Amino acid sequence: MPRPSRLHVPRTPARPGEAPDFSYVRLSPAGGVPRPDVVTAAADIESLSVDLIRVLDEEHRAVGPWNPHLDIDILQVALRHMMLTRVFDDRMLRTQRQGKISFYMKSTGEEAVAIAAAMALRPSDMLFPSYRQQGLQFVRGAKLVELMCQLLSNTRDMCKGRQLPVMYHSVPGRLFSISGNLATQFPQAVGWAMAAAIKGEDDVAASWIGEGSSAEADFHHALLFASVYRAPVILNVVNNQWAISTFQGYAGGEQSSFAARGPGYGIPGLRVDGNDFLAVYAATEWAAERARKGAGATLIELVTYRAAAHSTSDEPSRYRPKEDAERWPLGDPVERLKGHLILLGEWSEQRHATLIGELEQQVAAAWAEASTYGTLTDGPRLDRDLMFEDVFKEMPAHLVEQRELLRRERS
Amino acid sequence: MAQMNMIQALNAAMDIALGKDPSVVVLGEDVGYFGGVFRVTDGLQRKYGQHRVLDTPIAEGGIVAAAIGMGVNGLRPVAEIQFADYIYPAYDQIVSELARLRYRSAGAFSAPVTIRTPCGGGIRGGQTHSQSPEAIFAHVCGIKLVMPSNPYDAKGLLIAAIEDDDPVLFLEPKRLYNGPFDGDPGKPAVPWSTHPKGEVPDGHYTVPIGKAEVVRAGDDITVISYGTMVHVAQAAAASLGLDAEVIDVRTFVPLDVETLVASVQKTGRCLIAHEATRFGGFGAELIATIQERCFWQLEAPIERVCGWDTPYPHAFEWEYFPGQARVAAALTRVMEAG
Ligand SMILES: Cc1ncc(C[n+]2csc(CCOP(=O)(O)OP(=O)(O)O)c2C)c(N)n1
Numbered sequence: 001m002p003r004p005s006r007l008h009v010p011r012t013p014a015r016p017g018e019a020p021d022f023s024y025v026r027l028s029p030a031g032g033v034p035r036p037d038v039v040t041a042a043a044d045i046e047s048l049s050v051d052l053i054r055v056l057d058e059e060h061r062a063v064g065p066w067n068p069h070l071d072i073d074i075l076q077v078a079l080r081h082m083m084l085t086r087v088f089d090d091r092m093l094r095t096q097r098q099g100k101i102s103f104y105m106k107s108t109g110e111e112a113v114a115i116a117a118a119m120a121l122r123p124s125d126m127l128f129p130s131y132r133q134q135g136l137q138f139v140r141g142a143k144l145v146e147l148m149c150q151l152l153s154n155t156r157d158m159c160k161g162r163q164l165p166v167m168y169h170s171v172p173g174r175l176f177s178i179s180g181n182l183a184t185q186f187p188q189a190v191g192w193a194m195a196a197a198i199k200g201e202d203d204v205a206a207s208w209i210g211e212g213s214s215a216e217a218d219f220h221h222a223l224l225f226a227s228v229y230r231a232p233v234i235l236n237v238v239n240n241q242w243a244i245s246t247f248q249g250y251a252g253g254e255q256s257s258f259a260a261r262g263p264g265y266g267i268p269g270l271r272v273d274g275n276d277f278l279a280v281y282a283a284t285e286w287a288a289e290r291a292r293k294g295a296g297a298t299l300i301e302l303v304t305y306r307a308a309a310h311s312t313s314d315e316p317s318r319y320r321p322k323e324d325a326e327r328w329p330l331g332d333p334v335e336r337l338k339g340h341l342i343l344l345g346e347w348s349e350q351r352h353a354t355l356i357g358e359l360e361q362q363v364a365a366a367w368a369e370a371s372t373y374g375t376l377t378d379g380p381r382l383d384r385d386l387m388f389e390d391v392f393k394e395m396p397a398h399l400v401e402q403r404e405l406l407r408r409e410r411s
Numbered sequence: 412m413a414q415m416n417m418i419q420a421l422n423a424a425m426d427i428a429l430g431k432d433p434s435v436v437v438l439g440e441d442v443g444y445f446g447g448v449f450r451v452t453d454g455l456q457r458k459y460g461q462h463r464v465l466d467t468p469i470a471e472g473g474i475v476a477a478a479i480g481m482g483v484n485g486l487r488p489v490a491e492i493q494f495a496d497y498i499y500p501a502y503d504q505i506v507s508e509l510a511r512l513r514y515r516s517a518g519a520f521s522a523p524v525t526i527r528t529p530c531g532g533g534i535r536g537g538q539t540h541s542q543s544p545e546a547i548f549a550h551v552c553g554i555k556l557v558m559p560s561n562p563y564d565a566k567g568l569l570i571a572a573i574e575d576d577d578p579v580l581f582l583e584p585k586r587l588y589n590g591p592f593d594g595d596p597g598k599p600a601v602p603w604s605t606h607p608k609g610e611v612p613d614g615h616y617t618v619p620i621g622k623a624e625v626v627r628a629g630d631d632i633t634v635i636s637y638g639t640m641v642h643v644a645q646a647a648a649a650s651l652g653l654d655a656e657v658i659d660v661r662t663f664v665p666l667d668v669e670t671l672v673a674s675v676q677k678t679g680r681c682l683i684a685h686e687a688t689r690f691g692g693f694g695a696e697l698i699a700t701i702q703e704r705c706f707w708q709l710e711a712p713i714e715r716v717c718g719w720d721t722p723y724p725h726a727f728e729w730e731y732f733p734g735q736a737r738v739a740a741a742l743t744r745v746m747e748a749g
């Protein structure tokens with residue numbers, strides 16, 4: 001008989017076999033949250049970390065003070081980026097299942113988070129993503145083939161075979177090297193922003209962290225340094241409700257929002273509908289303007305849902321209801337932006353279907369090309385000597401010796 | 412007796428410890444409802460409740476620190492770090508706190524914490540799911556350090572670790588979870604049911620911490636190894652038809668010097684094989700220890716076969732991994748020397 005215990009254990013709203021339950025998600029009506037001046041003190045706008053900033057309403061109209069009033073062509077580009085991300089993810093999952101790549105992580109259901117933020121920022125702003133913001137890559141002009149070669153660890157792999165799939169980087173795209181160790185990028189982004197301020201440059205850094213990873217000490221290092229030095233940085237917590245099998249309540253989401261951690265550090269917290277492209281765009285724009293005006297950092301919580309498995313090694317039906325994703329109260333980001341464009345008379349089901357077909361073809365063509373540079377199972381392979389390079393800038397004697405030993409082993 | 416793989420054996424050890432001692436608690440990322448990403452804690456929360464088997468926030472430093480506090484307050488925590496590659500946020504809590512608590516308080520405080528964590532490569536995990544960090548913990552004073560190489564030892568050593576009043580870091584070579592692995596990734600996987608050490612007693616038993624095991628007696632050469640490499644080394648020696656004495660270190664700290672020395676004094680030759688990087692690796696400590704005690708009996712220089720001194724590269728897993736060919740070549744050199 002277990003002894004009585006007073007320990008509180010967070011409640012997970014629904015497990016397999018139970019009905020999905022999202023009653024814990026605090027919603028605000030679209031357009032219902034005020035948009036303060038960008039230099040307002042954090043203490044004066046604490047309610048923004050509790051309420052939910054939304055622009056798109058149930059009828060797909062853009063309403064309220066956070067409406068960024070974007071041109072139609074920008075909205076169409078955004079929709080295209082989001083659809084490409086989804087098509088790319090679906091296709092790469094299939095290639096993993098075929099044994100062509102070792103591992104993959106989809107961002108399905110969270111596409112607006114990355115696409116909107118990247119589009120709201122300047123190309124010179126520096127991005128420090130986690131592994132689930134592949135959308136940033138598309139906005140920053142990455143070639144599909146280039147990304148696929150990384151996934152394949154093949155002869156054109158930007159990481160020279162050293163990293164797991166999806167751990168991309170891009171120098172021209174100003175995307176920092178992704179780490180498998182959670183949360184490390186968050187305070188690094190703050191340091192980058194501090195350097196921009198030291199150098200008197202106008203650029204802003206932005207970083208993304210999962211709500212689960214926000215439990216790490218590095219999250220708090222980021223907020224503290226950002227607060228102390230008023231660093232020009234945008235700190236995004238992607239609250240997709242799950243960290244592998246663990247519900248966000250275990251990262252502290254049961255007691256208060258993730259955005260609410262900002263005000264404790266004197267940093268404004270914005271709680272944003274992460275599946276609303278316009279809301280994410282507007283919040284990022286607000287934070288970037290605030291940073292560029294010298295008013296410091298913003299913590300943005302993107303409320304979204306991880307609609308796919310954590311990774312190709314995961315099976316979510318073991319720990320959450322199968323119908324969870326479709327019952328998520330904030331809907332699907334692609335469907336919502338599509339609905340908005342259709343309402344504006346600037347899009348149609350027909351055009352949507354045609355575009356999906358085009359994107360699928362593009363991705364297939366890129367895959368065909370990338371595969372010619374080698375896959376896990378066949379084709380050319382990277383030169384093994386590369387294993388010993390870049391440990392240091394100059395290869396020390398012991399690595400020269402080890403490289404030689406491996407060469408001899410091969411012959 | 413039952414047939415078990417290493418996952419089931421580790422699970423059984425925790426099941427027995429939780430059942431026997433109400434102060435035992437299990438905690439870690441995804442260990443509760445889900446039963447762990449490698450299923451090692453599967454079913455334990457269902458059986459013992461959410462107050463004995465706790466899902467935690469993703470904060471390794473927090474997990475170990477909380478385990479220390481629980482340990483000081485009378486519990487016997489078994490913490491899981493999801494991958495050894497993610498133990499570093501907890502490094503300060505392990506090195507400066509857990510390991511030294513008894514010493515700095517002159518025995519007034521201590522925490523009987525066991526930290527379990529999967530280590531090693533061979534699963535295409537790249538540089539952040541493949542590391543073997545034993546050496547950087549072996550250098551720390553005050554923490555016992557263990558790595559089993561089979562289900563029988565895994566269960567017995569884990570029970571011993573949980574029951575030990577000193578902190579124990581328990582490294583689990585994840586490539587061995589589902590079966591022994593001789594280093595050849597091309598061969599079909601072999602289950603533990605084919606291996607004598609896949610036979611595991613049902614109830615409580617311990618394998619003593621601090622004791623190495625001679626897994627094969629022989630006269631030609633002593634091969635010292637641990638974890639996955641025990642199986643690779645055995646296969647390599649067999650492929651050469653050598654009468655090798657193969658030793659599984661099992662415990663790094665405290666090290667069973669006697670067993671190692673007795674063997675090398677008998678054979679006069681020694682090869683050390685580990686997967687971890689070479690420079691400053693545990694092999695260096697083994698070589699120094701043996702050289703100090705067996706110098707006059709040695710007929711050849713001691714060699715080591717290790718991982719290269721680079722991070723574990725995703726694309727070159729099997730060029731990195733010290734497989735049978737590399738071990739066999741070193742065995743030949745040591746046999747032909749002197
Ligand atoms: C320091 C560290 N601890 C643990 C892990 C293992 N791990 C990888 S992803 C993950 C869950 C992260 O969840 P969240 O931060 O919510 O991001 P999401 O996957 O939902 O995007 C865990 C525990 C890791 N990679 N690094």
Ligand SMILES: [Mg+2]
Nearest residue numbers: 210211242243
């Ligand atoms: Mg998450």
